[in-house]
Amino acid sequence: MFVCHCGKNIAGTVDVARVSEALARHPGVVYATHHEYMCSEPGQELLRRAIREHRLTGAVVAACSPSMHETTFRRAAASAGLNPYLVEIANIREQCSWVHEGPAATDKAIRVARTMVEKVKGNHPLTPVEVGHAEKCLVVGGGIAGIQAALDVADAGFEVLLVEKSPTIGGRMAQLSETFPTLDCSQCILTPKMVEAAHHPRIRLLTYSEVEEVSGFIGNYHVRIRKKPTYVNPDRCNLCGECAKVCPIRVPSEFDCGLSERAAIYIPFPQAVPSSYTLDEGSCLGLVPLRCGECAKVCEPRAIDFDMHEELLEEDVGAIILATGYELYPKEAMAEYGHGTVPDVIDGLQFERILSASGPTRGEVRRPSDGRVPKEVVFIQCSGSRDPELHKPYCSKICCMYTAKHALLFRHAVPDGKAYVFYIDIRAGGKGYEEFVNRAMEEEGILYLRGKVAKVFRDGDKVMVWGVDTLTGKRVEVAADLVVLAQAVVPTTGAPELARKLRAAVDAHGFLQEAHPKLRPLEALTGGIFLAGAAHAPKDIPEAVAQGSGAAAKAVAILSAPVLTHSPEVAEVDEALCSGCRICAPQCPYTAITVDEVAHVNEILCEGCGTCVAACPSGAMTMRNLSDVQVQSMIRAALSEVPEPAEVKGG
Template sequence: MKKSRVGVFVCHCGHNIARAIDIKSVMEKIRKYPGVAHVEDYIYLCADPGQKIVADKIKDKNLDAIVIANCSPNLHEKTFRDLVESVNMNRFKCEIANIREQCSWPHDQEREKATLKSVKIIESVIEKVKQNQELEPIRVPLTKKALVIGGGIAGIQAALDIANGGFKVILLERRATIGGKMAQLSETFPTLDCPQCIMTPKMVAVAKHENITLMTYSALESLEGYVGNFTVKIREKAKYVDWDKCVGCGDCTEKCPAKVDSEFDAKLSKRKAIYRDFPQAVPNKFVIDAEHCIKLTKGKCGVCEKICPAKAIKYDDKDEIIEEKIGAVIVATGFDLFGLEKVGEYGYGKYKDVIDGLQFERILAASGPTGGKVERPSDGKTPKDVVFIQCVGSRDPEFGMPYCSSICCMYTAKQAMLFKHAVPEGQPYIFCMDIRSTGKGYEEFVQRAVEEDGVVYLRGRVSKIYQDDDKIMVWGADMASGKKVEIPADLVVLSTAIVPAEGIKDLASKLRITTDEYGFLKEAHLKLQPVETLTSGIFIAGTAQSPKDITDTVAQASAAASKIMALFSSKEYIRSPTIARVDEDVCKGCGICVNACTYSAIELDTIKKISKVNEALCEGCGACAAVCPSGAMQQKNYTKKQLLDMISVATEDYDKG
């Protein structure tokens, strides 16, 4: 075997690595390691001059493999593999030794130990790269059709962008209409545009777009395959109304006797069992809520069937499973509000005139249950003193939500302002922790609310709320005056913490993507890959990733769409070749690997009695290699020998004690 000429390049990552690790001594040790032909360090290897050093040295020193000792391969493996390819080295002869996330960061205070550990990490990677085979990427065909899950403003924007880019899109929404939370809002900060003016046109555009297939009242059942080649099953829920026939006239809903709290009006009004969320619904069709329909639960009634002029009622409707081939997914499932009943001291659910922010949006909205007239839920009176409370649940580790919900400061200012416009003699008070108004035009908007509309801000949290005759008593405090404050209010609005939409964990596991500790979808990298996930081909957008306002949601949706369009612009998808391989001479065809594979990528050849790997399906997870009793199944460039050699190199000094 030819003697290796490995080049090792150690990055300081500014202070990130250099502060915790003695780089000089690392280099001295590595220089002596068998097969190492060159060692060099630089302050930022990923920057242009750093990359030039690496490229130049590969040529000058005639290197045949390199190790970059820097940060996680998630960040720069691709950077350096692209680089070595440009100087005619096979990309698999470049490996990353992660001495930042796995060494300098966690061992910040233990310089000596961290230095030794980084030497061991680098040496083990040298051992690996010396045995790496030169591999060629696998090229697979692409299905140039996207699935967007969630029909709120994020999903709508993403679907329109992809469709306008010339690619097919399926837009999936679990309610009967698209529109999401934004459709429920009164007006939006800081421009005071109403959603009806700025969003409804987009909803209509979705419905009319030739590249978009709209599937509402539907949910994802399963997803299989890999980027560019997913197969999804979609459950189209039984609607009990034939949408091909329904013309949206609304006769049915008028006569339906079953009343249910309206989701769209945040429980402030009743809808019927046969319903649509709002008159501008897209598609403008009705569904029957099977749980509350008298005919479907008790077998009696049937009024809607009798009255429907289009003969669209279908009591025997069933769920349908539809299979589709797609190439990429955007998850834009939005948010819910935190269950306020848990904040016992605020009496939400106990006192009718203590409501949440979304309910007040409905009260302010022209499309709402009061037609935009500000009336309080208990007795319909126009409230005069309205207290708004921010950070209810948010920034509250005791309730498990230490994070900021991001939008409450602004929507509360907006609601206070709109209230004052609707009730000029009214007085809005806002209890806040501080005012976070960092978006474009946001601080000016807050100042307008204070200066022109007389909104009074009190800096402090509220401790207790209770009913006192027809007033809602609010016990708060005001930092500026250093006093405890008691306000007899007519209405209290709680700006509630945002939590991920219900069912997100289940959906995430179907999609093989991860959630963070609060249940929000986890991005591949918070700063540099905010719309990617660790599963290639699956992207995220909007409040499913973290609380954010409409401006940021739309921007993120467009970003996710552009990622998909970039993916779809290639002829084929290039996959990593570090997948499983069977040594046919050794394999006995026991089939253990078949069961170990979660991607159904291994089949048993019953005639030859050996396992066969489907290269298109194998994700290279290594599960089969780990369970193989004979060692016939190996993962390319992660062979058993490579891994064992890495381990013995990494542990030898520690073994000696």
């Protein structure tokens, strides 16, 4: 028994000599002392020496919270030959000396120390569970966060599977025109990274593919990936585009957000990776039986293969990075802004396509309804964000910045045009962001109106915008040519379901939940699963890239470990007592329990919560080093009276 003074932190309130003396008389305690700072080197040496000299079979350090120095003392004990799991910490600082005063604090400290002595008496020496692992990483989502993560893991020397559900990697960033605050051309800075990912010897690109099933645990995930047939051999396709010209089908282009049309055989954008056309089975006239086949007839390199089948890939991976990205909250949900039925009310991504040199208007700002150049454009921020009553309660974070960029790029494209921005607040926290918004407000002649827009509706060839300028208190009406809604950022459809398959939690809005909001922002609660990009929360490009790199570093730590260890303080079954009743198995959130004649715990999957132990009706399921018997004696040690020092003197 080692009682720490922690300077005056403990000794100023608790009579540490009294605690030490009381514990010395506790059954089973052969040595008790107190020291100024147990965590100091002399304090640790005191522990090591006592272990050797008294051949201790257990030790309790009454000190600060176990979250502070449990590792310190267990390591010190191990170096003196005592199994670290036979060392326990009695918390007499955070939960005693700092929150109580007077003799009652000493009394409580004695009781707390006694409970831990009773626990140690029942502890068994344990060794961490060791488990091997796969040396491959799965990255789900081929946007900028996923690309960055894949590149960093691959550069560190590990194989990467980069799974993307659309026919090309690039994600949202490929759709953007220019990026705030530097006005870099988005595709120009992205495409080199896409190409790098495509040609990296350790990255296997699986586009047009989806993760179908995941089982296993940290270091040992087994995944099944479904790769849809593209009906075009990417090695042969030379991007001549003859196939798309003869295709009789025209459907709205996903890449252009419905502002242009594509054929059934198409390439999302010229720099797509892999560099190949894709035949969209869903919009094609029909493949079985073949109804048209015009594309194959004109394909000179004979790249089109109608017999291509979908593939099911089974892979073992050690770590998984989820970078499933975002989409915009649908305009159709905005009753107050025309329900998505007014053609000249568009969302932010559509305006990106209009501004983009590769977009449907070749970068000329023209409105969707009649192709005219709009002169009066209204930008509405927080459309669907920060609206707990009707839409999303959270701030979508990127809209203040991209709206300033939109208005500025519009003014550059249409110098005699007028831009209005309705906003609630301007949130421009980022390097160079505030300056950029100020430039938009002060130098670019954009009219910022603080207030929400109440109604948007069509009036002839105009779009009427009714709002209020809350700074002047006046009603504002604008007869606009085009309205751009900065729609809320929401997780990609289907991403929360995928997260559920991986047992990675999502929050109330479907964004991936991090393990700790401050200190573990890259990890899911499930070991070996990491988060990157806007799948976690609305994020801008530099944040998504940083998180991609961070997640990669976390994944590499697993992939490069010689062996993974796992706490041995987990549940275990006494097979002689188990009746095979199966009550335990459904209690387990980790599917660590299987039952045949009797229950079995997979000690690698078990996280040690003990819910199954509490549920077991026959006492067969126990928790290593926290058995019922231990807890019962801990309860008694907590409750039995503390003898007066005088009573037992000389005893």
